[in-house]
Amino acid sequence: MAKKKGKKRQTKKSTNSNKKRPIAHELAKKQREISVAEFFEKNRHLLGFDNPKKALLTTVKEAVDNALDACEEAKILPEINLQIVDLSSKPEVKKEVEEGQTVLVTEETEKPEDIKPKYEDRYRVIIEDNGPGIVKKQIPNIFAKLLYGSKFHTLKQNRGQQGIGISAAALYGQLTTGKPVRITSKISPKSPAHYYELKIDTQKNKPEIIKEKKVEWNKEHGTKIEIDLEGKYQSGGKSVDRYLKQTAIANPHVTIIYASPQAKQMVFPSAVKELPEESKEIKPHPLGVELGRMIKMLNITKARTVASFLHSDFSRVGSGTAKKICENASVPPKTKPKKATREMAERIVHGIKKTRIMNPPTNCISPIGAEALEKGLKKEIKAEFYAAVTRSPAVYRGNPFVIEAGVAYGGEQNPEGKSKVLRFANRVPLLYQPGGCAVTQSISETNWRSYGLSQSRGSLPQGPCTIVVHIASVWVPFTSESKEAIAHYPEIVKEIKLAVQECGRKLSSYVRKKKKIVAEKKKRDYIETYIPHIGDALKELLSLKVKDKKKVEKLLKKILEKKRGKLKNIKVHKADFDENLALEGDKKNARKKEKKEE
Amino acid sequence: MPGKKKRKKSDVSSEIKKVAKGVYSKILKKKQPELESPLRSLSNVEYNSDDGYFELSGKTKKRTLTAASAKTFAQILRMMSLSKNLIEKDDIASKREAYYISKNWDEARFKEQPESDSAMDDIEAMMMVNREQLGFIPEEKGGEVAGKLKVIDKDPDTGKQLKIDCTKFGSGAYSIPISVEHLKFETKAKFVLAIETAGMFQRLVKHKYWKKANCILVSMGGVPTRACRRFIRKLSEDKKIPVYVFTDGDPYGYGSIYRTLKVGSGNAAHINEFFCVPNAHFIGITPQDIEEYKLPTHPLKDVDIKKIKDLLKNDPFIQHHAKWKKALKKLKAMKVRAEQQALAKHGLNFVISDYLPKKIKNRKTWLP
Structure with missing residues (x-):
């Protein structure tokens, strides 16, 4: 559009040069700032709201990510209650919804009166956490203003990054249903809960408060969000169910109780009772800073010389290193940062590249931990063998990161077809664009045949196996804003390969042993199949008595056992898969459990 | 037995x-x-x-x-x-x-x-x-017989003797039964001619070669069955008449058909003693014949060459006879093979009028 107008302006200018007012003034009336909210309204696909199915998933994802980040920051073991209600017309579904609610929601079972039976593909997402809650003043900004948050400016491992997620979901709901987002939040047992109904003023990117009141909520603290939106619920592949299950694997400290639109209840209980280690906020590493950012940092720094600026505003730069950088950049160390020119900034960036600087500190990263990841796998995947590893930290473009990998092999997994790959970034499952992701590439390029899995060249391995890869970093390089695939940095690809190879080696000894056992078992079965026939034939040939025939068979078994060793060690080692923990129960199971607890 | x-x-x-x-x-x-x-x-x-x-x-x-x-x-x-x-x-x-x-x-x-x-x-x-x-x-048929031979068999019901005159089958032939131990023979024939293909057998029967040459014709139809081998052995032993074997000029005819008839096979070595025909002589197409009669040929296939090598290397019978070794080496060098029917190049009845009489007369053209 803009381009077209630009052309028009030029032609007009040349032909109607005698016109009184320059046309630019006319055009200027139309030129104004584009609000982020407006921009998003038109480009919703950039944030993962391309289609109704994906929109529902993205909404759940943003809400869960926010809840988990909030809980962890407040050092609370997260407990999340998620409910998706089908608001569409189908009467039988409606009935089930009510049933589901009575089962699940213990307090304030407000029956959605406004269910209008004429909409299809309309859902209500209700998510409740036991987090620290949000102070009254901030509620409107957090939920009804895009790009408002605490995470964007910090270099610290977080699930969310841009502060666009939950408010984008609210905006999407508002755009598709016209309904405001509804928030209830409580920050302590002593203070009351606040209830808000909010809309976003898309022109001003400002919250619009529809309703505001104090309510009773018998919960110590926490936040509850309700969003109505147009969506599509599907099970399988890229579904909410799958997303939650994977979240449970990568976050074994989290408890999630989920009621699906069919009112099927699933419980993902926690397997570890400790919170993951808190990640520290760090200053940027010089190698990760580009020119634009350097100029900006020079402008806002409180340091009085370039040398002290380098020393104080970056990690891993001591006064010696700072001097060295200045030397390499041919910038006098005493230069005042505010007076540094663009050229100087550029020379500093180059000087940094020439200087040897220590890798960034890694306490800003909090990996899941091999043990916890294995526990997560154990509770969610019925397999026979589990292994997980955590690599030591590495660095790409000055950003530290840690790769973790895990495998779950055998058990009830499909023995046919390709193995499953689960990708995580800062504990968040990635469900879309597996093809364009560095994780998929690295796994495909690893030779799994040497670990006992079959694999055709350049593709994922085959067999009953789940491979998990987690990247934890202060800044995960995604290929796009919708955070679906990890970019192919050589350092990252290398680390992923090393991690899965380590798992592969652990897996291979198990797979080999199992194959050997299966083969031996088969051989034995084979022999034992024919023993009775030998008995029968001898009985016929020598007119033996039945007793003698039995004796022959017994002796033959003994003879063969003597030859091959006892079949004792051959029982397939059943996993320490915990049935109770993995009560990924259907409604019945959940009900039973509830009754027992009562 | x-x-x-x-x-x-x-x-x-x-x-x-x-x-x-x-x-x-x-x-x-x-x-x-x-x-x-x-x-x-x-x-x-x-x-x-x-x-x-x-x-x-x-x-x-x-x-x-x-x-x-x-x-x-x-x-x-x-x-x-x-x-x-x-x-x-x-x-x-x-x-x-x-x-x-x-x-x-x-x-x-x-x-x-x-x-x-x-x-x-x-x-x-x-x-x-x-x-x-x-x-x-066995399920397999024994082979077919025509010519100057009376086979004495028994009626399976009455046990009465049956005399079967093999000259009286017209254009057909007598079938060798699966078990031949009880058979007896009456013949004044000078030799038995064992033939590889049914086609050649038919030609010789049709033109009553057996009458002309005073012989017994046996069609083997490829590698002779045990019954066929035993029948020829018994016949030649009881009546003290020689057996001439007429096969294609190829390694299969030499090494599989003739060799098995004459000395038996590796697979059934435990019974070869009773199933061999030591009295057999090879009058089939030799490499020499291919050259002399200028017979039309086919090139040797890979399997043929492999068979020749195998015979030369592993077959004790071939190794025992220098003449066979020479013949096989020659065939390998010529890189061709010729079928019995190739004699038809010189006229359909050339085999009756020229080839067989000449061959049988001249022992030097035989192979052991």
């Missing part, structure tokens, strides 16, 4: 029992049972040039009960039991029938007939008997 080694049926049955007892007592001693039989292959035969047949050299195959052999072990024992049953009831089963009987044995059943045939051969070799003595008979 004729000769010194012929065993009575009851002997065979008790021999089977003996082997079974051996297995049984091993098991009672808590040792792995074994079945031992001579190794049935060309590598385990020697050419007995005095009597003119392949005889077994000492190698034996021990089949110990292990994971790999459990199935065959069970199958051989069951097959032995079947054989014992047949002998005791004086009944017979064809090879195909035996294969179908095995279908009652659940997991121990044979999947394909070659498997049951092979088990049968193993038992044969183990007992050193002919499979007919085990109560098993």
